[in-house]
Amino acid sequence: MKPKHQRLLLALIAVVALVSAGLIAASALREEASYFYTPTTLAAANVPPGKAIRLGGMVQKGSIVRAADGVSITFIVQDQERSQKVAYRGITPDLFVEGSGVVADGRLRPDRVFVAESLLAKHDENYVPKELADIDMTAAENTQNTVSQ
Amino acid sequence: MHRFANPARFLRIAKPLTPALFWLGLLLTLIACIWGLFFTPTERLMGDTVKILFVHVPSAWLGMGGWTGIAIASIVQLVWRHPLAGVAARAIAVPGATFAAICLITGSIWGRPTWGTWWVWDGRLTSMLVLFFLYLGYIALSNASSEKGDTSRVAAVFGVIGAVNIPIINRSVVWWESQHQKASITLGGSSIDTAYLVPLFIAVVGFSLLFGALVLMRMRTALAEMRIEARMRRMAQG
Structure with a gap:
């Protein structure tokens, strides 16, 4: 050799x-x-209440409920399999919208509601121009209207 | 490959190639930046922040591509002992580190309005920061050897070991839940709308050509310095 x-x-x-x-x-x-738990991994991990963790996933459509005080909200974070209720008090990031990703810092309450201390928006891998998205939305709304009629 | 390993032949090819790569790269980069900045639509959620894409993605690509180049050149240097391979690896280090830094900085500027934070310690961001530190380590190590243009074997070994980080950066968003989004462009296609994808592609090509021109310039400088040093030594002896 x-x-x-x-x-x-x-x-x-x-x-x-x-x-x-x-x-x-x-x-x-x-x-x-992993930077955060998803609702599924959180359910499997058996995290004790009060421990500081992060939770990430999609904000379920139609789940954001704003309280009368204007700064408290609750919403549901979901992945493909499970969902987790989250309570948060504060200003939400601009990109915090229903159907979009979110990463929350916080703790589980004994009643298994996740109390978030801070919210970060998580952007997905899709890049869509605003006009196109509007067309899609209008199309979707039209379909919905047709169905409901 | 052996044919191009001859420094004299390399210089004959590199001399006309350097300005060709430089000017074409500069032209494409300018086209991509102007197109990306002024002629792309605002994004559905990110708004105008999406335009950082045209600098961030090519920089990330070159930061990672640069180290891949260092690793390949280091293996060639260690196995075949081509002096030019070591020169190439050292020439890549500073531009590679610069683009890794641009990637981190632009990503941070994008993250503040999009995520709501400048920085998080998730898998992707952390492994990219590690890449930047590896570059700094490599630069320090290759400059620590005594002679100018000397192709240190320690640096080459470090170049190969550091390559472990490259697949980790690439896979970090797949293996671990991360703040950073998953890959938009995969073998299966792209989830970036054509309106952004075309200028992005031009930007990647333009930045890469500029990177190539920078590396060739640095290699030619290193070879010239080695010749000066050799001549000085002869004069000192004679």
Whole structure:
């Protein structure tokens, strides 16, 4: 074996070992390195009330309820399988709208309602021009109207 | 590949290639920036903030692509001992670090109005910051070797090891729940509307050509410095 081939072999072994080490470490971190719980992982994790955690997911359509004081709201965060009720008091971010993503910092109350101390909007991977979205919305509304009529 | 590893032949090709890449890259970058800034529609939720996309995405691509280049050049340097490979790896480091920094800064500026925060420690943002620090480490390490233009083997090993971070950055939004959105452009297609996708594509090509021109300039400078040093040493001895 020429020295060049020996070095090539060593380099290949090193790269394979490094990549496997990285992958193993990353998969071991899968739970810990997640930035937030989704309603499903939160239900499975059995988090005690009062522990500071983050909850993320989609704001369920039609679930935002504003209280009479103007700053308190409740809404439901959902993923594909489960949903979680959230209570929050404060100013919501501009992108906090129904059907969009949200990440909330807070704690579970003993009655399993998640009390958020801060809200961050989470943008999804879709980039849609405003005009197109308006057309879509109008189309959807028209369909709804037709159905309801 | 061996044909191009000869520094003299490399310089003959690099000399006309540098201005070609530079001017074409600059032209495309300007077109993409003007198009992106003035002729794209406002986004449904983000409004005009979406326009940071045309700088953020190409910078992220070059930050990650730069280290991939360092890793490949480092392997070539370690295995085949091509002196030009080490020169290439070192030439990539500073532009790569710069684009990684631009990616972090523009992302932060985008995050404030969109998410409501400048920074969060989620998987994507943290691994990208780690990439920036790896660049700084690589630059320090390759400059620590005694001679100008010297292709240090320690730096090459570091370049290969640091490459572990690249797939982690790429997969971070898939493996872990993150504040950062998932990939918009995948093999399966794009969830970015064509109105944004076309200028974005031009921006990525333009930035990449500029990056190539910068790397070639830095490689030529490094080779010239090595020649000066060699000549000085001969004069000192003679």
